[in-house]
């Protein structure tokens with residue numbers, strides 16, 4: 001600052017800057033105030049004020065109507081992390097005089113707000129949407145930038161599952177949700193999907209499926225609106241219409257059932273809700289999961305096995321996976337040795353669609369696997385066979401025989417083709433020599449597995465059978 005000049009320059013510059021910037025600030029404030037005065041919520045409140053005045057018949061009501069104060073309203077519930085301004089527009093939500101008005105002035109339907117006071121719950125915990133927004137489009141958040149847009153129509157019932165047991169909501173305002181929960185258990189979804197640690201492994205676990213976000217999903221094939229609920233519903237109409245390579249079976253449900261199942265899947269969330277908000281029925285649901293009743297084999301089969309094995313009494317050609325799904329009930333496995341069924345159920349078959357079902361896999365308990373085994377066996381006692389063909393076979397000759405007679409169905413090596421993988425570690429460890437020999441000799445009744453040595457027909461010789469056995473044993 002030797003000559004002072006630069007200093008004066010700076011201060012002049014600063015003054016200009018201050019002047020200009022304060023003009024900008026004033027302009028912004030005027031703009032804000034104007035947009036605030038014409039804000040959507042303010043228009044709605046003015047309209048609501050008129051309705052109040054028109055409906056006020058006695059002096060007391062007129063007085064309240066006159067003193068109605070137009071102001072932004074919000075419900076803050078820190079425990080739930082909620083700041084909901086829905087009531088800024090939905091001003092008549094708890095006013096019985098507004099039962100016949102149009103939205104957003106109308107009284108809330110049902111007893112939902114009586115059972116869940118607005119001051120303690122807000123609105124978005126049930127409806128989703130962007131609670132803090134002050135214009136309608138943002139509040140409903142149909143735009144993709146908000147993760148959880150408002151749930152449409154009766155799908156609001158999905159939210160009840162956060163604090164209530166879905167199955168217990170029948171007759172309590174959650175009929176559709178309760179129906180969806182029952183459908184999930186009866187439609188065989190657990191054959192491929194885990195929920196609460198129980199279920200198969202071909203599809204993803206569904207524990208947090210209700211909180212999927214639209215940008216996480218590959219939507220290129222999705223027909224109709226790009227919303228999570230439409231993504232789900234389309235999966236239940238036609239899985240391959242959404243994911244062309246999907247291994248998911250078509251559940252064949254009616255439209256109301258699809259809506260119910262979608263509502264239920266939307267309710268699945270791992271978000272933790274504060275304990276004060278969890279209801280007795282939800283605790284009961286958790287308790288039941290920890291203390292299951294006596295296992296029922298038929299019921300378990302329906303839930304965990306039916307989607308793939310169907311009735312289980314014949315080997316079924318499955319178009320989707322392009323292979324036979326083996327028969328596991330009835331005559332086909334009646335001659336299997338003790339422990340064979342149980343071990344197959346426990347361990348599954350590595351590298352195939354057949355998952356292992358014990359605790360560390362599909363999540364079934366020992367007694368449940370026991371009940372399944374008994375159900376599948378259907379009262380037929382396991383037989384201990386002794387091998388009729390004797391002596392050590394030659395695996396090299398067996399390989400050639402296999403290529404001729406078996407490879408078309410069982411694939412090359414031990415990997416399996418349209419018929420089971422004979423190199424499966426489970427199979428090789430639990431199938432006795434006698435059982436394998438008898439399977440090749442007699443085939444499997446009611447399945448595509450032919451008999452290769454039946455009385456009165458030309459077939460493989462005893463020596464050839466032992467050669468095949470030696471080759472199969474070498475597949476490991």
Ligand code: HEC
Pocket residue numbers: 086087090093103108109110112113116118121122123124125126127153154156157
């Ligand atoms: C406990 C959950 C719950 C809460 C909390 C809740 N709602 Fe609802 N709401 C529902 C359900 C369920 C329906 C659908 C009722 C029906 O049609 O069967 C509904 C219906 C509505 C409707 C009518 C929709 C229509 O199609 O006519 C409006 C509007 C609405 N709610 C707004 C609100 C607002 C605003 C709040 C907060 C003040 C709120 N809700 C709080 C569960 C809730």
Ligand code: HEC
Pocket residue numbers: 040041044084085086087088089090103104123124127128129130131132133134135136139140150153
């Ligand atoms: C800026 C005003 C405004 C806000 C804020 C607002 N709404 Fe609305 N809401 C409306 C209007 C207007 C309608 C009727 C027209 C329509 O359906 O868009 C409506 C309709 C609805 C409906 C009925 C939809 C239907 O399909 O019939 C529901 C449910 C609803 N609002 C819930 C909510 C919830 C929950 C919130 C808070 C997350 C909220 N609203 C915030 C203005 C608002």
Ligand code: HEC
Pocket residue numbers: 115116121125126156157159160161162163164169172173174273276277278279280
């Ligand atoms: C954030 C948690 C929460 C959500 C979401 C929720 N509720 Fe509730 N609800 C409660 C609590 C807490 C009570 C009081 C329970 C009590 O004290 O027994 C309750 C009470 C009720 C009651 C009356 C008491 C009873 O047990 O019958 C009904 C009916 C009910 N809720 C239905 C619903 C429905 C339907 C939905 C979904 C639209 C829903 N609730 C969503 C927490 C919730």
Ligand code: HEC
Pocket residue numbers: 184187188189190191192193202203204209212232235239243246247248249251261265307308
């Ligand atoms: C035979 C096995 C199988 C059965 C049975 C099955 N699914 Fe799937 N599911 C899959 C596979 C594999 C995928 C992944 C490919 C895809 O997205 O379609 C999938 C995908 C899904 C998705 C989409 C997951 C995502 O990416 O968001 C949902 C939701 C779903 N299934 C629910 C169900 C329900 C509910 C049932 C019962 C009605 C069911 N599934 C029955 C195998 C199955």
Ligand code: HEC
Pocket residue numbers: 314315316324325326327328332402405406407408409410418419420421422427436439440444447448449450452468
């Ligand atoms: C036309 C197709 C076809 C041919 C050819 C065929 N199999 Fe099979 N095989 C099957 C099917 C399907 C099954 C599963 C049957 C079931 O239990 O449902 C099977 C089951 C088996 C099993 C029991 C595997 C298990 O997982 O329980 C053995 C062992 C077997 N085949 C060996 C052979 C041998 C060795 C040959 C050739 C000499 C052969 N198969 C030829 C279709 C075939």
Ligand code: HEC
Pocket residue numbers: 191192200202301304305306307308309324325326327328341344345349352353354355357372376416419420421422424
């Ligand atoms: C996702 C489809 C799928 C589900 C679900 C499934 N399985 Fe399987 N299962 C298969 C396939 C495929 C095979 C043949 C595997 C191979 O190639 O070795 C198989 C094989 C078996 C076998 C061996 C059959 C034989 O010929 O030796 C048994 C036993 C079995 N499953 C029982 C069950 C039981 C019990 C359940 C329910 C708890 C079940 N599976 C669920 C697909 C499935």
